[in-house]
Amino acid sequence: MLSTLATAAMATHVGPWAAGWGWAFFLIPVFWILVIGLVVFLVTRGRRRAWAEGAYGPPWARPASAESTLAERFAKGDIDETEYRARLEVLRANRPSA
Template sequence: MMGNGWGAGMGWMWVLWPLVIIATVAVVALLVRSGADRSRPPAPVDQPPAHEADEPTAAAGQPAARRILDERYARGEIDEEDYRARRRRLEEPDA
């Protein structure tokens, strides 16, 4: 008898246990990583970051509203007709 069957299966244990440990570490790392992403609130899509919203002009000298309008047009969120109408409205003097 060969040790009641223990000798044939021990070779696989040297392969199995490192795989179990690697898989456990990978799962823990993924859980920690996904938990860190959920702890931050999502940024609003249509609003600039808070530090830019407080400034009356953007870095290029354009009003913040005009810069946002230009970005939305560039991304294809609004068509040319809508862009031009909104741009005219922004350029009108306040009554």
């Protein structure tokens, strides 16, 4: 009697699997693959942008700015103070606006 009731309950059960929605089971892994792929894409994109701007990586791999190079030359004694100030003024006047 109990097995007959269980069989009848399963035969009349209308759920997502019985109604032809079995393919929806495959959407769950596809969704997570897309989410993980999006996260990886955004992280690598951010790193590439930061690397191009010189804000990522070790200090010796970052591009030196013109002002820091000029300051180093002044500190080494390659140029005197008047030449340093004149060149610094030219650099700051011709700086591209961000």
